[in-house]
Amino acid sequence: MTDGTQTELDGLLRTAGIRLGEAQRHRLGWLVGRYGAPTVQIAHDGRRGGGVIILTEPPSGATAELFYHTLTPGCAVVIPLSENPGFDFLKSKLTEFGTVGPSAEGPHEMWWGGIGWSRFLAAADGCTVRPRVISYYPYGTDPVAIRALQHSLETFELDSHVEPIAAELGEEVLCFEKAEFIARMWSRYREPLLFVEAGAVLREAPLLPSSLGCDVALHKWNRWEMSAQTLYLGRTAGAEQLLQAWHHLAASHPTIWEGYLLDQAWSHASSHGPLDTVWLPRSYHALTGDLAANRAIIVHAQPTTTTELGPDPSFAGMVRAARRAGRTGARDAFMVMTSRAAADNGVAVILRDIEANEAGAVAATVEAVTGAFARDCGGFGRFELSLCGWQDDVSTAREAARLARYRVLEIAPGQKIAGDFFASAAAEATRCHLIP
Template sequence: MTSVDTAQADGLQTNFDQLLAANGIRMSAAQRRRLAWLSERLGPAVVHQASSVPARDHGVIILVEPPSGPAAEMLYRSLRANCAVVVPFGENPAFDFLKSKLTDFGTIGPSFDGPHEMWWGGLNWRPIAPEQGSRSEASLRVVSCYPRACGDDHARALRDKLAEFRIPCDIAPIDTADGEHMRAAEKSAFLLRMWEQHREPLLFIEADAVLSEPPMLPSSLACDIALHKWNRWEMSARTLYLARSPAAEAVLRNWHHIASAYPAVWEGYLLDQAWSLTSSQMALDTVWLPRSYHAPAEDAGTPRHTTVVHDLPTDSSDLGPDAEFGVAMRAARRASRSGGRDAMIVIRSQAASNNAITVIMRDIATSDAREMAASIEAVTGAFAADCGGFGRLELALCPWQDDIRAAKSAAKSANNRIIEIAPWQALPADLFRTVGQSRDAGSVVVMAGQHG
């Protein structure tokens, strides 16, 4: 980067800091970097005002208040193709309706310096994707594995295409416990070996896939991981990009750990849980790859654009063999956010303690977006100021009673202390200290107070 480029980047960062501060928006460094990345490609950023129409020269629309149904429709119809919508409070389910109308491009998890999930999306991928057939300057290694019982011809088409595109690769047969079926633990173990063996970012592609063009999009996205959500909610491990970052490594290791513990569970759900766990603990920068990187064979030869074509049955039954499995997470994953039964954010303290405390935030479906965001910041800020001797804070957002019951059950099974609050309640500065000193370790502390 030249001195001129550096000066421009510093100026852009300053402008973003001023814009965010003026509107009371807290973002982590990773989230601000993504905002700058979008603005460099699409144009200036602006905070959207309710009932207004975005100006044509604005490339990034920052949305801090969830629009009503008619307002969401009006905003959607006013968007131009080469712009992006950014929701800095993406954990709030009140934004789900607008998200459902857009293509979700990515999400960045919360962290201590930005305790919110940031979501970004738009109308289509074209404005931010590289030109078809273009090559990124970033390095990339394609890796793949398949059960040894399938034979060497299983990956021949993929290997030949990668050679044609001059993309370095490692494609290898592996021994599997179930013959021609590969478990998630076996796939993730192979990926860990590749991670430790190579220094480039890794792009895993299922061995029986066919490439229509060089799969270079992930290497141009400056993210930690990139994958596709089939049906907008099922995370698929058929195409999985891992950058050389601590966050990407954490996802991979968490996936292998969970997959080894639950070998009978289908890999998409296990990857989903690893993503949720990692995203709650660090600002994991995730990009949701377009369908062209997870195209079923029926897409090939149609007007639909394809890059990676997978040998999938038309009903995709191998992705989620149990239609009811994971029902609780579908609404949240369609909106690219944590579900009510997952911890939205996990923060560790400096206390030398294994004791953890779970804060359950209820009534979020009837709370103002700013009010809810302020409450999240108040909880994390209070824990940072005085952790009360707890080594870890887990914050779960629960819109429904079923979510509250599930979150309480999970917290009790982990021997966590539990506090239940609503977004509109004021928190005492010594909240965690008071709970930590209480002798009734099995009780749930329910904060009292009336809606302001």
């Protein structure tokens, strides 16, 4: 992207009142460089041949349908306030390419998507950054399946590391053993890593994640269930934080299945910094026998289905609503900030009624409360923000904050946030403790 294009993009963002963090701004500029000039658009205005379309207001159902039918594969849709549930319907109609998490400088989640992956897949062939493909197999595994993977790696001249490991349960590898293996590979090698399960076969060189330059890339089933059968980690701080969180959770909860723990690790990393995530297409996660397997890049022999999420089906049901259409839900803190205060106390702010208010009012309040904490933390060492649409969400967030022994503050969209908002809350908490 030229200097002139960068200046035009910065001017467009200022005019539209859009705040982006450095990582979000980088991803948006990357899209502009590949798709063309950006525009801020709300309603249907005719079929478009290409370009980046930035949406700042959630469209109604009818408007979303009209907008969807104006799009072509030459268009990229960017939603810089994608934490707002009003965008869910439109996002569910589009192919979800990725998200970039919030930060103090850009306190919103940025979502990007479009019509299919064909444009990216075609461009990935020219990528010069090649990942190291890693995998393992338990001792005693049938070597035929391993040879198929190794043969495909040799065919595409990919650097790789495939080794046998001693699994506690024989031929079944537990999540903490997988996370531990990937953590060892992270320490051993310097290039980006692409983990694939043993038994997989590569039909083409898997260069899409490295060509996109993201922190992490993985596949989601049913728009929310994360799979660890194909997992890309770029050589970034965000990828390392995700891996560390997953490794720690897996070691602490060895009986919980890997997809859920990876989901929780992703939530942790994304809320603590602007994690640039790509949601890989099905071609990177096809199964043997699928109709799509003939056009796949990675074909897995081991299926991942809702019946294999874990031993307790009701537990899986509890977490399904946590990430609807790529949006972080009330069960997870949307954003976490730490201060320089020498304290281990925390404050949880619950922003309620986001379903019933305009996106602009919700966004302004998010910016106001995160900005207030950045300027004056009030002596709190940690700040967590939860976005709640309904009273049940508020109750869930309150209970989570109570268990963490956080001070709980509840606010509404449009509420004025004073500069001493957190200092006043800390003083009030001190007064309450002094009252006999």
